[in-house]
Amino acid sequence: xxxxxxxxxxxxxxxxxxxxxxxxxxxxxxxxxxxxxxxxxxxxxxxxxxxxxxxxxxxxxxxxxxxxxxxxxxxxxxxxxxxxxxxxxxxxxxxxxxxxxxxxxxxxxxxxxxxxxxxxxxxxxxxxxxxxxxxxxxxxxxxxxxxxxxxxxxxxxxxxxxxxxxxxxxxxxxxxxxxxxxxxxxxxxxxxxxxxxxxxxxxxxxxxxxxxxxxxxxxxxxxxxxxxxxxxxxxxxxxxxxxxxxxxxxxxxxxxxxxxxxxxxxxxxxxxxxxxxxxxxxxxxxxxxxxxxxxxxxxxxxxxxxxxxxxxxxxxxxx
Amino acid sequence: xxxxxxxxxxxxxxxxxxxxxxxxxxxxxxxxxxxxxxxxxxxxxxxxxxxxxxxxxxxxxxxxxxxxxxxxxxxxxxxxxxxxxxxxxxxxxxxxxxxxxxxxxxxxxxxxxxxxxxxxxxxxxxxxxxxxxxxxxxxxxxxxxxxxxxxxxxxxxxxxxxxxxxxxxxxxxxxxxxxxxxxxxxxxxxxxxxxxxxxxxxxxxxxxxxxxxxxxxxxxxxxxxxxxxxxxxxxxxxxxxxxxxxxxxxxxxxxxxxxxxxxxxxxxxxxxxxxxxxxxxxxxxxxxxxxxxxxxxxxxxxxxxxxxxxxxxxxxxxxxxxxxxxxxxxxxxxxxxxxxxxxxxxxxxxxxxxxxxxxxxxxxxxxxxxxxxxxxxxxxxxxxxxxxxxxxxxxxxxxxxxxxxxxxxxxxxxxxxxxxxxxxxxxxxxxxxxxxxxxxxxxxxxxxxxxxxxxxxxxxxxxxxxxxxxxxxxxxxxxxxxxxxxxxxxxxxxxxxxxxxxxxxxxxxxxxxxxxxxxxxxxxxxxx
Numbered sequence: 001x002x003x004x005x006x007x008x009x010x011x012x013x014x015x016x017x018x019x020x021x022x023x024x025x026x027x028x029x030x031x032x033x034x035x036x037x038x039x040x041x042x043x044x045x046x047x048x049x050x051x052x053x054x055x056x057x058x059x060x061x062x063x064x065x066x067x068x069x070x071x072x073x074x075x076x077x078x079x080x081x082x083x084x085x086x087x088x089x090x091x092x093x094x095x096x097x098x099x100x101x102x103x104x105x106x107x108x109x110x111x112x113x114x115x116x117x118x119x120x121x122x123x124x125x126x127x128x129x130x131x132x133x134x135x136x137x138x139x140x141x142x143x144x145x146x147x148x149x150x151x152x153x154x155x156x157x158x159x160x161x162x163x164x165x166x167x168x169x170x171x172x173x174x175x176x177x178x179x180x181x182x183x184x185x186x187x188x189x190x191x192x193x194x195x196x197x198x199x200x201x202x203x204x205x206x207x208x209x210x211x212x213x214x215x216x217x218x219x220x221x222x223x224x225x226x227x228x229x230x231x232x233x234x235x236x237x238x239x240x241x242x243x244x245x246x247x248x249x250x251x252x253x254x255x256x257x258x259x260x261x262x263x264x265x266x267x268x269x270x271x272x273x274x275x276x277x278x279x280x281x282x283x284x285x286x287x288x289x290x291x292x293x294x295x296x297x298x299x300x301x302x303x304x305x306x307x308x309x310x311x312x313x314x315x316x317x318x319x
Numbered sequence: 320x321x322x323x324x325x326x327x328x329x330x331x332x333x334x335x336x337x338x339x340x341x342x343x344x345x346x347x348x349x350x351x352x353x354x355x356x357x358x359x360x361x362x363x364x365x366x367x368x369x370x371x372x373x374x375x376x377x378x379x380x381x382x383x384x385x386x387x388x389x390x391x392x393x394x395x396x397x398x399x400x401x402x403x404x405x406x407x408x409x410x411x412x413x414x415x416x417x418x419x420x421x422x423x424x425x426x427x428x429x430x431x432x433x434x435x436x437x438x439x440x441x442x443x444x445x446x447x448x449x450x451x452x453x454x455x456x457x458x459x460x461x462x463x464x465x466x467x468x469x470x471x472x473x474x475x476x477x478x479x480x481x482x483x484x485x486x487x488x489x490x491x492x493x494x495x496x497x498x499x500x501x502x503x504x505x506x507x508x509x510x511x512x513x514x515x516x517x518x519x520x521x522x523x524x525x526x527x528x529x530x531x532x533x534x535x536x537x538x539x540x541x542x543x544x545x546x547x548x549x550x551x552x553x554x555x556x557x558x559x560x561x562x563x564x565x566x567x568x569x570x571x572x573x574x575x576x577x578x579x580x581x582x583x584x585x586x587x588x589x590x591x592x593x594x595x596x597x598x599x600x601x602x603x604x605x606x607x608x609x610x611x612x613x614x615x616x617x618x619x620x621x622x623x624x625x626x627x628x629x630x631x632x633x634x635x636x637x638x639x640x641x642x643x644x645x646x647x648x649x650x651x652x653x654x655x656x657x658x659x660x661x662x663x664x665x666x667x668x669x670x671x672x673x674x675x676x677x678x679x680x681x682x683x684x685x686x687x688x689x690x691x692x693x694x695x696x697x698x699x700x701x702x703x704x705x706x707x708x709x710x711x712x713x714x715x716x717x718x719x720x721x722x723x724x725x726x727x728x729x730x731x732x733x734x735x736x737x738x739x740x741x742x743x744x745x746x747x748x749x750x751x752x753x754x755x756x757x758x759x760x761x762x763x764x765x766x767x768x769x770x771x772x773x774x775x776x777x778x779x780x781x782x783x784x785x786x787x788x789x790x791x792x793x794x795x796x797x798x799x800x801x802x803x804x805x806x807x808x809x810x811x812x813x814x815x816x817x818x819x820x821x822x823x824x825x826x827x828x829x830x831x832x833x834x835x836x837x838x839x840x841x842x843x844x845x846x847x
Binding site: 032033034035046047048049050052056081084085086087092095096099147150151154155158159162165166167168169170172264265266267268269270271274275277278281282283 | 357358360361363366367440441446447450497498499500501502515517518519520521523544546547548549550552553554556557559560562721722723724726727730760
């Protein structure tokens, strides 16, 4: 199949997936136990006020009417208005998105920069001591509990040694270069935590696929032709071994945008994850739906990019 | 592909970095930094009701009265108030020297606008508390008159405490006030003006030059910054590191204990204005019987709950629905139910209950106790309550639920015994109606008692404190005698601040006012 056809096919599939995710989310949010009005009930609340608020939120209408109204607004790019903030959902999310992009983008970048050499190192020294260390570290890394790790890092590196700020995204009152320096300073610990939490899966996946690739005939052929082992690894085997890792990266992007909740909470980092966490507690349906739309779009786009990259790397998948 | 992945991460990071904008430079001479666990959700003070909302907007929008440490309401913006002889008119005089920060005078018109918007649009806390309101009129720039549908002695103190006043000239027309986000160009009249908001991070307020409610007409501190720390452990570390000066939210006992010994950190305490309790579902065939409720009331080890589950940070209300903190209203004769499982057994045996199958429990007396799982203190004392009931031969099954499910089950009255707490209950004549009147919004127990109703009506219709006191005390006694509500304790909240750097906080009761009330933050001074 031609690359354009392949792309259009994947795009159509992505749109259907997006609609499905939006629909499931809409009904799932409404299945959450509790009453959005009661979640923020004030001491003087009466049944009359509750009914007025349900009406203001549009929750007194039949579910299907709410659903089609929501789809209509969504098509026009309107994510609705937060129940609690009286602000458009897009505004609520856009205030947080840049911080999430910075944090997760940095984490993704670092994970790849560190993960690929570590995976290669472990694979090329399979069953050696380096490999053993990487594997043990990988298993430990996969079982790390983010809040405990976060508090430990804040206590030791923040409070005891004073190397890093205790939470936040930037020191207030700064301008110019010192502002950006402060942003980077505040970024280090939460970014490091996210990298630690996800590095293991990249390294272990890459290690396994690279070991397999290095045993393939095309690598033997390259060696027989006198190609240096270094070149066999980096030029021939790694290209194929990276395919599953690429898929993993695509899948992880969605997780990173929403899944940084714990990291953002511990480090008082003002991202989308925390907005989702707060919206769940307060049953703020529009913000929850908006955040899930954002996540669904992120995952669909990331997968589309991954599929296209896959198609470029391995033309066989376009067949 | 490696290059592509690196590029992907780089692009995402660059997008984030490029979208961030530097804050404006501030060169404050003194700034107090306060930690909160949650963001401000809504800057419209009539709508927002989270603690962070209240802490920030309280510094911007004045209330008419202020709470004393005894729980009574003193003049603040309002200087005097009262009711006509027939109780159908109420009046209030206010100060004449206040202005909004854009220079517009603060007048009685602002009060009329606010109360009319609140009642017309049924907004927030105040709307439910003033059903007797008919209309308001500014008879002069400093005097408001209210027309009431019936005598209501709680009306003025309810609007005085619960209703922040908003500027008529800067808010939208009535009909649109509830939907007004008020998220920029703030016009306020508190000791501080909001100057900078960074969602998810911090809120900066600057002292205004004309705030006549404190000595010298201006707050002693130049700036107040609220910084959001969703995790209370990280918040405590920030206080120790000197990044925070004060923690606004009350601290869990273990964290307060850790901070207690740290150099330069002081733990302040404030009593709650609410209480923790269990309610019995009166629609249940067994729980509707007085003897069963009496037996349950004597099956609770109150001292153990306060000493162990609450680690000593709780005081008895003498089983009364009026806490001793509200010293003017509280009945000094009230006495706590005794913990006496044998007495419980005797009451049940006398009422005809027996243990025919010999399993140690009276037949037919098995109840579920509903509580919020994430409320650690309640989860602890629910177990103590279960153990006490077992000794009395009553079987209790604990049902811990996620917060929203718990709230919904309470609202739907889907429980046998309901464990929980009320936050701020400061005006007995008003809250007795909400909690115990037939059909009251928080009458989760479905109590319906004509004698009680009569006393509540009498208390609410009285227009002087002296006339209110007798029926509210009688109502509280009736509630206690009939065991409609088993009030266990009122909590002592703990707050931590950097006492090396700051002095002069004014502590007010409840975790809502605590050290973070307008008077306190306008009075606090940097040391040296």
